[in-house]
Amino acid sequence: MKHLFTSLTLLLCFGLLAFGQKTSVSGTVLDADTKEPLIGANVLFASGVGTVADFDGNYSIDLESGDYTVQVSYVGYEPINQTYSISGSRQVIDFTLRTQTLTEVVVVADIAIDRETPVAFSNVPQIKIEEELASQDLPMVLNSTPGVYATQQGGGDGDARITIRGFSQRNIAVMIDGVPVNDMENGWVYWSNWFGLNAVTRTMQVQRGLGASKLAVPSVGGTMNILTRGIEAKRGVNFKQTIGNNGFTNTNLGVTTGRMDNGFGVSATVSYKQGNGWVDQTWTKGAFYFLRIDKSIGNHTLTLSGFGAPQSHGQRSFKSPAFVFDQSHAQDELGIADSVVDASLELTGVDRGLRYNRHWGEFYRSEIMENGDTILGSLETLNTRKNYYHKPQFTLKDSWAPNNNFYLSNILYLSIGNGGGTGLDGTDESYLPNGQVDLQDIYHLNRFGFYDQVFNQLVTPIDPTFSETENKSSTILRSSINNHFWYGLLSTFNYTRNNNLTYSGGIDLRSYKGEHYREVYDLLGGDYFVAGGEMKREGDIYDYHNDGLVRWGGLFGLIEYKRGLVSSFVNLSGYMSAYKRVDHFKPEGEQETDWNYIPGFTVKTGANVNLDEYQNAFMNVGYLSRTPRFDNVFNNDNEEFLDIRNEEVAAIELGYGLRMGKIAANLNAYATRWNNKPLDNAPSVPSVEDPNIRLPININGIAANHFGVELDFAYKPISALAIEGLLSIGEWKWKSGDSVYVYNQQGELEQTIYFDAKNVHVGDAAQLQFGGSVRLNATKDVYLQAKGIYFGKQFSDLDPFSLQDENAGTESWRLPDYFLLDLSAGYYFKIRDAKMSLRGNILNLLNTTYISDAVNNDAFAQPPYSDFDAKSASVFYGQGTRWTISLGVKL
DSSP: OHHHHHHHHHHHHHHHHHHHOEEEEEEEEEETTTOOBOTTOEEEEETTEEEEOOTTSEEEEEEESEEEEEEEEOTTBOOEEEEEEEOSSEEEOOEEEOBTTHHIIIIISOOOOTTTSOSEEEEEEHHHHHHHOTTSOGGGGGGGSTTEEEEOTTOOTTOOEEEETTBOGGGEEEEETTEEOSOTTTOOOOGGGGTTGGGTEEEEEEEETTOSOSSOOOOSSEEEEEEEOOTTSOOEEEEEEEEEGGGEEEEEEEEEOOSOTTSEEEEEEEEEEEEOOSSTTOOEEEEEEEEEEEEEETTEEEEEEEEEOOEEEEOOOOOBOHHHHOHHIIIIITOOOHHHHHHTTTTTOSOOOTTOOTTEEEEEOOEEOTTSOEEOOOEEEEESOEEEEEOOEEEEEEEEEEETTEEEEEEEEEEEEEEEEEEEEESOOOBOTTSSBOHHHHHHHHHTOEEETTTTEEEOSBOTTTOSSSBEESEEEEEEEEEEEEEEEEEEEEEEOSSSEEEEEEEEEEEEEEEEEEEEEEOTTOSEEEETTEEEOTTOEEEEEEEEEEEEEEEEEEEEEEETTEEEEEEEEEEEEEEEEEETTSOTTSSBOOOEEEEEEEEEEEEEEEOSSSEEEEEEEEEEEEOOOGGGTBOTTSOBOSSOOOEEEEEEEEEEEEEETTEEEEEEEEEEEEESOOOSSOOEEEOSSOTTSEEEOOOOOOOEEEEEEEEEEEEEEETTEEEEEEEEEEEEEEOOEEEEEEEOTTSOEEEEEEEEOTTOBOOSSEEEEEEEEEEEEEETTEEEEEEEEEEEEEBOBOOGGGOBGGGTTOOOOBOOOEEEEEEEEEEEEEETTEEEEEEEEEESTTOOOOEEEEESSOTTSSSOOOSSSGGGOEEEEOOOOEEEEEEEEEO
């Protein structure tokens, strides 16, 4: 009886303990397609029992064991209602919600879907951008993506560049809400025009390789899809104030209504930034505005959006030899001889510091009164290299979904760009002993002339040939203007025939006009400038004035097939590019060229197989016949190049994915062959008959192979710790060796030039990259993250056409490898109903000295060398330690 009583007592105690024990339930709430965390998503397990997702999309709650019907909801997303059995001490349940505008995101913006779309891609959610971007340009946050190399180049705000798999951003398709934004003449993307876009970005997806876009876009290296927030966003007001080193400040205010009862949704953001820049005189001033209005009308959603970023900033445009910046690093680390440094002491100076920028100077706009007194005026600091631009973009979109099987989107867009960049032009550009431009000397020469000690007399700046009373400027500040007017129509449909088969396609129409001219910007003390034998005042056009006209008409189609564990696609797009050049300085009747029509096409196919619930494998292949850039169609004399050929790109990619509990990993291998690859600038050579005449040439036959392997993974051993890693190994080499035929102005063959770049490494990007990040959530509201990336096997930028005669087959200079460590931390808290965030970032925590960009055998260096080594290269050093602190408020 005693033992029975004891047993019953123990059973009762254990029963009470079991009854009283709760299960810790946790997980994440993410966007099903972009994997963006849905901050503030509601997770309801029972009436009155629930929680909300935090800034990382994480939630946690303690529940009694039992069965629960869980309701997960977020504004603009389709809710989830599922039943779960809760038991044990811990249980992890993750949720993914699909937006009510899913079709638009996947169909129009061509967002890749995990374990379905057979391409290599990485998602960069809004929270990652907010926590890691700091004061950098948007591409810089992508350096932790395998195969991506981004730098700030000269250090000017907005002057960043990005390469993917060794291909420059001319060959990376950048799309905002499905609309292509690469310049239609040269393919470039100027990030200064997109300042503030990070404040309205819902998510950013980087697809490496040919990508999933149905359009015939220049995605040789990859595609960047940037999606902005709209009607699906949660209602609220956002305010963020950021401060940083060198006087950097950024103020941002955003308002979002979400989907209102009347079917409207409004999202508006304004932002302003300014700063002095880490590099000398790379100051920045810029504003950003964004307005998006959505209206649901039955099965239609109308969207009107507009955004722009008027800005101006100082630049450091030209690279210099390494010893100009840091003598000890150049000699000790790069091995540049003392004799080389000594030879440059008087020409360029040495050891001027990593922040050195040769483009600026100081001067007084002084005047001489009639009585001979001199009035100095105020001291003026001027960076002669200033970029200023405003490129607003407007979009009108109609999305129609009459049923679950059909979707139609029509987008009209307009982009208007105005602005340019300044620089000195004239006969006098001298430098002071401190390495700065002697602007005072330029001003005095223009305003007062100079004293000729040989003839012992004052030589005034008056030239009686043009004026007997006004002063002629010998050196001025000019501006190179590059305006554009661009509009287009993008119409896309998607039809789901059954559970297995989906058809989509559409039309892509674009019309572009780029206006290019040089104008007098500042006479720097004089009254006029002489160009082409004519007097020019401020605002007058001189030197060149031409228009580049590009028209584009394309059709595209996609068939997707899904059955069981297999999903596949076939994509075909064809288009016609038309080019025309107008030279306003040519005589009447010779100003306009004829239209040149060149067709192109793209063929892509791929398949994904889900091997089981954890693993998947994919493959894709593609071929692009890509029409040439504008400058490879016409030269600067309005002449059409001979033997114009399309670029030819063939690519294959294999991939493997693993999603298992606490770990996720992706492994990719790629091979890309690029034939008829254009040079960044069409070269010219002196004529044999008349060396004063340079003959432009269009080189076909330049080819490169880009092979590589990429790995990225994420591991979360516990909810408070996240570890991410990446590895990218590339082998990118030129495969060119060809004869170039040079024709004279009469179209006769004049000379043959042979170059050989076979097996020479492609430069301008790191071919080895590895690193990762460790993020620790000390509490639910406090995080600390360290991110380190190692870059190696980078060769200086090389023109393969320069490898002639004794230089044939010579490797360009290899930059030293380097490692960068960034640190970020944050604290999330509430003050009544306001969600607050306090964040801090330290970039280049170790203050590493490193070279980020280099050009081989720089002919403009003083003195120039052509030995394919460190002394022959000109470089940009990367920026040292910087910091930012931000305070955010969400209501």
